[in-house]
Structures are given as structure tokens and as C-alpha cells.
Amino acid sequence: MTNEGLSINLATVRQQWNLGEAVEACARHGIKAIDPWRDQVAAFGLAESAKVIKDNGMRVTGYCRGGMFPAADKAGRQAAIDDNRRALDEAAAIGAECIVLVVGGLPDGFRDIVAAREMVAEGLADILPHARAVKVPLAIEPLHPMYAGDRACVNTLGQALDLCDALGPDVGVAIDVYHVWWDPDVARQVARAGRARRIFAYHICDWLVPTRDMLLDRGMMGDGVIDLKAWARMIDDAGYHGFHEVEIFSGENWWKKPGDEVLETCLERFRATL
Amino acid sequence: MTNEGLSINLATVRQQWNLGEAVEACARHGIKAIDPWRDQVAAFGLAESAKVIKDNGMRVTGYCRGGMFPAADKAGRQAAIDDNRRALDEAAAIGAECIVLVVGGLPDGFRDIVAAREMVAEGLADILPHARAVKVPLAIEPLHPMYAGDRACVNTLGQALDLCDALGPDVGVAIDVYHVWWDPDVARQVARAGRARRIFAYHICDWLVPTRDMLLDRGMMGDGVIDLKAWARMIDDAGYHGFHEVEIFSGENWWKKPGDEVLETCLERFRATL
Numbered sequence: 001m002t003n004e005g006l007s008i009n010l011a012t013v014r015q016q017w018n019l020g021e022a023v024e025a026c027a028r029h030g031i032k033a034i035d036p037w038r039d040q041v042a043a044f045g046l047a048e049s050a051k052v053i054k055d056n057g058m059r060v061t062g063y064c065r066g067g068m069f070p071a072a073d074k075a076g077r078q079a080a081i082d083d084n085r086r087a088l089d090e091a092a093a094i095g096a097e098c099i100v101l102v103v104g105g106l107p108d109g110f111r112d113i114v115a116a117r118e119m120v121a122e123g124l125a126d127i128l129p130h131a132r133a134v135k136v137p138l139a140i141e142p143l144h145p146m147y148a149g150d151r152a153c154v155n156t157l158g159q160a161l162d163l164c165d166a167l168g169p170d171v172g173v174a175i176d177v178y179h180v181w182w183d184p185d186v187a188r189q190v191a192r193a194g195r196a197r198r199i200f201a202y203h204i205c206d207w208l209v210p211t212r213d214m215l216l217d218r219g220m221m222g223d224g225v226i227d228l229k230a231w232a233r234m235i236d237d238a239g240y241h242g243f244h245e246v247e248i249f250s251g252e253n254w255w256k257k258p259g260d261e262v263l264e265t266c267l268e269r270f271r272a273t274l
Numbered sequence: 275m276t277n278e279g280l281s282i283n284l285a286t287v288r289q290q291w292n293l294g295e296a297v298e299a300c301a302r303h304g305i306k307a308i309d310p311w312r313d314q315v316a317a318f319g320l321a322e323s324a325k326v327i328k329d330n331g332m333r334v335t336g337y338c339r340g341g342m343f344p345a346a347d348k349a350g351r352q353a354a355i356d357d358n359r360r361a362l363d364e365a366a367a368i369g370a371e372c373i374v375l376v377v378g379g380l381p382d383g384f385r386d387i388v389a390a391r392e393m394v395a396e397g398l399a400d401i402l403p404h405a406r407a408v409k410v411p412l413a414i415e416p417l418h419p420m421y422a423g424d425r426a427c428v429n430t431l432g433q434a435l436d437l438c439d440a441l442g443p444d445v446g447v448a449i450d451v452y453h454v455w456w457d458p459d460v461a462r463q464v465a466r467a468g469r470a471r472r473i474f475a476y477h478i479c480d481w482l483v484p485t486r487d488m489l490l491d492r493g494m495m496g497d498g499v500i501d502l503k504a505w506a507r508m509i510d511d512a513g514y515h516g517f518h519e520v521e522i523f524s525g526e527n528w529w530k531k532p533g534d535e536v537l538e539t540c541l542e543r544f545r546a547t548l
Contacts, residue, residue, distance in 0.1 A: 105483075111501040113456070113501070117458070145456040146419070149456075149485075150483045155456050155458065159458045182429050183419070183430075184429065185430075210488075211420070211488060214420075214485060214488060225423045227385040227386055227387070230385075
């Protein structure tokens with residue numbers, strides 16, 4: 001069995017380690033790739049983060065996260081654009097292979113989700129030239145519909161791919177099984193994403209029944225109801241042979257366990273999905 | 275202003291009143307229609323329920339609920355069919371204009387949502403002759419994707435309408451804004467449902483930000499992020515001019531308030547959506 005092919009989204013061990021400790025722990029476990037969050041990079045320092053990543057020969061399968069485009073006024077939307085440009089610069093500095101975009105939900109007091117979606121399309125178009133300039137592709141992550149109000153109004157893979165088609169090259173999708181496993185149209189859209197070479201990242205975890213918290217109760221692979229073996233085949237059939245990135249927010253369970261135990265479990269459960 | 279056009283799903287006041295009390299309270303408030311749940315009818319008695327509904331001249335905009343078709347084995351699936359036939363008989367006895375179907379999620383230990391969806395299609399086909407015999411149309415309710423694992427693996431209006439197309443007449447949809455408001459394809463599917471005369475029920479409430487409980491934290495119209503005025507126009511444009519049924523599960527808020535206050539608020543907020 002191999003540890004190749006697994007990436008750890010560092011949110012998975014955010015309560016246990018800082019960025020440097022997490023990178024070194026991944027290296028100890030033979031894990032070759034990570035995806036850090038902006039707050040983790042900021043806390044550890046951008047130059048220091050880039051150095052520890054490079055010194056440990058880590059691939060960076062994504063940088064979490066840009067997006068959050070909708071805002072109630074023009075100044076708010078411009079602030080989001082500016083912030084996304086900074087995030088792209090950081091992503092470039094650490095060698096990230098894409099930036100993961102959580103596009104944002106409804107601005108405070110808004111009820112017009114169609115308008116919010118237009119703000120997202122405009123925001124993406126606004127940051128794309130800078131993404132190209134710094135050579136960090138945009139990976140739109142469709143989020144589960146339960147986050148449509150407050151986190152992301154792009155809620156299906158098909159919707160994300162429609163945005164990609166409108167924007168052209170250097171825009172793709174981050175497919176997280178947690179967000180899209182339920183979608184009756186998802187097999188067709190994964191194949192479409194593969195044909196268009198738009199799958200920039202593939203995230204895994206599991207959907208627990210019951211789910212006790214809408215944000216912080218993601219399951220470890222195998223503990224929930226997502227058919228991850230079928231997903232691994234589907235993604236492979238679509239022509240994506242990159243890393244499988246584990247991203248688990250788990251306030252009451254995995255965040256409370258020793259980091260090494262979490263990584264060992266991620267490795268074991270990842271292999272069981274192949 | 276009018277109280278016409280409003281129906282109260284009796285789950286909304288299930289903690290305050292039994293079925294008889296709820297029907298009489300609705301009548302006092304000038305409300306002309308209700309949708310009771312099976313457990314409420316069972317607790318009050320089927321004949322007694324039919325009588326109090328008739329005596330108060332109430333329309334019955336739906337009966338909650340049938341469905342729950344997937345099961346791990348054939349005996350389980352047959353038990354579901356039998357139970358749905360009983361539910362249809364009850365619906366007929368109280369004069370319900372449709373039975374609302376929450377189709378069921380994944381059986382225990384299952385991860386194959388495609389197979390679960392096939393079980394749903396088979397279950398619907400199995401009960402349809404009895405529905406026609408007792409003249410109670412089937413209203414498939416697509417549920418929010420956050421319930422795909424445990425409550426309903428029909429999660430978009432388009433998916434529900436595809437099932438309707440396969441089944442023929444006397445099958446339609448119950449459109450609950452809570453479940454489908456986020457869907458980027460929903461306007462097109464509402465229009466499709468209207469053209470096919472498949473809109474058998476329209477349920478309203480609101481999506482709260484934040485949502486504190488995945489089941490019992492639905493909001494009163496106006497307290498959340500759903501554009502209910504736009505929805506009312508869209509449903510009307512689709513040719514649906516039936517009742518707007520308020521269905522609110524609210525463990526920590528509306529279920530704790532006096533029933534009369536809840537009904538008054540439903541009326542006031544319903545009018546504000548028109």
C-alpha cells in the first residue's frame with residue numbers, strides 16, 4: 001500500500017498543529033501533499049510557510065481559500081476583489097497548484113440569490129487576469145446547498161462548470177464529495193468536468209447520519225453514507241489522477257484526537273477507498 | 275386583506291394543540307385549509323378527525339406523509355408499500371387533496387444512493403394504482419439535500435418531475451421553498467411543473483441564517499433569506515393558484531409560543547408575501 005496520492009487539507013488538523021508542525025507531521029507519515037488555509041499561513045508567516053513546505057518537498061494541492069464575492073455595496077465587492085488578489089499572491093508564494101474558491105452567500109439583508117450569483121460571476125471575471133498573471137488557477141468549489149445562504153451560492157457541480165465555461169481557461173472546480181454526493185446529476189457533471197479538464201482538486205471525507213452540526217461534523221471516510229469507492233472510480237474514469245485531499249472539520253471528534261492518530265486514520269481510510 | 279389562500283400544515287402547531295383543537299383554532303382565525311400529519315390523525319382518531327374537518331368546512335391541502343420506500347430487503351420494501359396504502363386510505367377518509375410523499379433516504383448500512391433512488395421509483399409505481407383507486411393523487415416532495423442520507427433521496431424539483439414523467443397522471447410535486455430555494459435550476463423547473471399541471475402543493479416558511487438545527491429550526495416567513503415575494507410570483511406565473519401552506523418545524527421558537535400567536539403571525543406574514 002502507498003501513501004502516494006493523499007493530500008491533507010490542513011483544516012483537518014488545525015486544532016492539533018500549526019502549519020510547520022503539520023507539514024513536518026505529514027512528511028513523517030510519508031504524505032506528499034497538503035492544502036493549507038490562509039489563517040494558518042498568516043499565523044506561521046508567509047515566508048516561513050513557503051520554506052517549510054519547500055524543505056519538506058510538499059506539493060500544495062490547493063490554497064484555502066478565496067471567494068466571498070457578494071457584498072451589499074460596490075465598496076464591499078471591491079474589497080473582496082482586492083482580498084482575492086492578495087490570496088492569489090500568497091498562493092503563488094507557497095507554490096499552490098490552485099486556489100480554492102468558496103464564492104460567498106447572500107450579503108446581509110439580501111434575499112436575491114440570483115443577484116448574488118451575478119456578483120460571483122463578476123468577481124471571478126475580475127480576479128481571473130491576476131490568477132493568470134501569478135499562474136494560480138481558480139478552483140470553484142460548489143458548496144452543499146445548506147450553505148447557500150451564508151457561505152456559497154454556487155451549489156452544484158453543473159452550476160460551477162457553467163461558470164467555468166463562461167470564463168475560459170485557468171478556471172476549474174474543486175470537487176468535494178461532502179458537498180455534491182447527493183446530486184442526482186453528479187455523475188454526468190463529473191464526466192463533463194473531466195472531459196473539459198476542469199477538475200483541479202478532489203476532496204474527500206464522509207457524510208454522517210445523523211449530522212449533528214452543519215459546519216463541524218464531517219465524518220472520516222468510511223464512517224458515513226458516501227460511496228467513496230464508487231467516487232474514486234468515477235473520478236478516475238473522468239481522467240483525474242491527481243491527489244485525493246482529505247478535508248474534515250470535526251469539532252467534537254477528530255479535532256480532539258492526537259494529530260498522528262488522525263493522519264494514520266486518514267491514510268488507512270484513504271487506501272480503503274481505492 | 276384576506277385569510278383565503280392560506281393553509282396551515284398542522285406540524286406548525288403540533289406542540290400546542292391536538293388535531294381537533296388545531297382545526298377549530300384555524301376556523302376561528304378564518305383559515306380555510308389544513309394539512310395534518312398521520313400521527314396527529316391517529317392520536318385524535320380517524321373518524322373523529324374526518325368529522326371535525328368536515329364540520330369546520332376545512333379543505334385538506336395534503337396529508338403528511340407517505341413515502342419512505344427504500345429498505346434493506348424485500349420484506350422491508352413491501353412493508354413500506356403496505357403502509358403507504360393505509361396512508362392513502364386515511365387520506366381519502368379525511369378528504370385530502372393529495373398525499374405528500376417524503377420518499378426515504380438510504381437504508382441502514384447502504385451507501386448506494388442510485389439504488390435507493392431506484393427503490394423509490396419502484397415504490398411509487400407500486401402504490402400508484404391504489405392512489406388512483408381512492409382518488410388521492412401522489413405529491414412527491416423533493417427534500418433539501420441535507421436530508422439525502424436519512425429522509426429523502428429525491429432532492430431537486432427536476433428529479434421529482436422526472437419521476438412524475440415516468441409515472442404518468444395523478445402524480446405531481448409538493449414544492450416547499452425550504453427544500454428547493456437554493457436550486458439554480460428551480461425557476462425553470464417550477465415553470466416545467468406548472469406547464470405539466472404537476473404542482474399539487476406549495477409550502478412556505480423561511481431559511482434562517484444561521485440555521486441552528488437541521489430539522490427543527492425552520493423560520494417564519496420574513497425572518498430568513500428566501501425571497502418569498504418572488505416565489506409567490508413565480509408560482510402564480512406557473513399557473514398554480516392553490517393554497518400556500520405554512521409548514522414550520524421550530525423546536526426552540528414557534529413551537530413554544532401560544533398557538534393563536536403562531537396562527538396570527540402566519541396570516542400576517544403570508545399576506546406580506548403576496
